[in-house]
Amino acid sequence: MNLIIDVGNTRIKIAVFKKGKLIHSESITKENIVIKVVELINKFECRNAIISSVGNIKKTQISKLHAIINLIELTSETKIPFINKYSTPKTLGMDRVALVSAAVKLYSNKNVLVIDAGTCITYDYINMNSCYFGGAISPGIQMRYKSLNKFTKNLPLLEPKYTNQLIGQSTDSCIHLGVVKGTINEIDSFINQYRKKNKDLTVVLTGGDTKLLANRLKNSIFANPIFLLEGLNAILTYNL
Numbered sequence: 001m002n003l004i005i006d007v008g009n010t011r012i013k014i015a016v017f018k019k020g021k022l023i024h025s026e027s028i029t030k031e032n033i034v035i036k037v038v039e040l041i042n043k044f045e046c047r048n049a050i051i052s053s054v055g056n057i058k059k060t061q062i063s064k065l066h067a068i069i070n071l072i073e074l075t076s077e078t079k080i081p082f083i084n085k086y087s088t089p090k091t092l093g094m095d096r097v098a099l100v101s102a103a104v105k106l107y108s109n110k111n112v113l114v115i116d117a118g119t120c121i122t123y124d125y126i127n128m129n130s131c132y133f134g135g136a137i138s139p140g141i142q143m144r145y146k147s148l149n150k151f152t153k154n155l156p157l158l159e160p161k162y163t164n165q166l167i168g169q170s171t172d173s174c175i176h177l178g179v180v181k182g183t184i185n186e187i188d189s190f191i192n193q194y195r196k197k198n199k200d201l202t203v204v205l206t207g208g209d210t211k212l213l214a215n216r217l218k219n220s221i222f223a224n225p226i227f228l229l230e231g232l233n234a235i236l237t238y239n240l
């Protein structure tokens, strides 16, 4: 059994895979990461683990994990199942490396655009020959709501809500429209531009805001909230 740890900028996800299938996943806090890992190793008899981090996790915690399980720390040195054409591979987020690895595994011989709507929204394009080129990074839904509140005097901090109208007629509806509908428009517009260049493009949507966005896009996409975890499991398996 494989233990998977994904440290994002908002949440830490921990999961267990048995023969390529997800059998457990949950979000945890960074304070109880070691306790959780011990619990899951014992419960599921995990032998190997992988950790990917683009967020804050202490080196001492990673050292503790090394002491209790055979752990791969995903870095720009790790062997990956695709050709990386990003011009700055050392600064590429390890979450994006995992997403591209999932695309290669689950959609081999396809051109794929992976959209991860998490703290940030990342776009990653990989072609049918397993070449990764790059994509785009924009602010995530929560970050958009928070920044409107933080950088103005008058705008309230709201909980995300989808509203389907063109003209917002109150402060709240203008914010919801600008943020959620604006994000949907951004995503649809990127997909349309990629589809103009690729007649046959597979699009995958993942990340914490998948549910809010998936069935509101005009484009047809595959929604897969566990795509990143699948990618980390693929990299772990590839390196064992």
Ligand SMILES: Nc1ncnc2c1ncn2[C@@H]1O[C@H](COP(=O)(O)OP(=O)(O)O)[C@@H](O)[C@H]1O
Binding pocket: 007, 008, 009, 010, 011, 012, 117, 118, 119, 120, 140, 141, 142, 143, 207, 208, 209
């Ligand atoms: N229960 C939740 N806790 C935190 N964020 C959530 C939750 N449900 C939805 N979200 C949304 O998901 C985003 C975080 O997604 P996630 O994929 O976990 O991010 P990351 O991998 O960057 O940590 C938040 O910015 C927020 O918009």
Ligand SMILES: CC(C)(COP(=O)(O)O)[C@@H](O)C(=O)NCCC(=O)O
Binding pocket: 008, 009, 010, 054, 091, 092, 093, 094, 095, 096, 116, 118, 119, 120, 121, 122, 137
């Ligand atoms: C863009 C990101 C901040 C996204 O992080 P996330 O939303 O998954 O928490 C992360 O992939 C990262 O730190 N990237 C480094 C820059 C790059 O990928 O080029």
Ligand SMILES: [K+]
Binding pocket: 116, 117, 118, 119, 120, 121, 122, 207
């Ligand atoms: K992301």
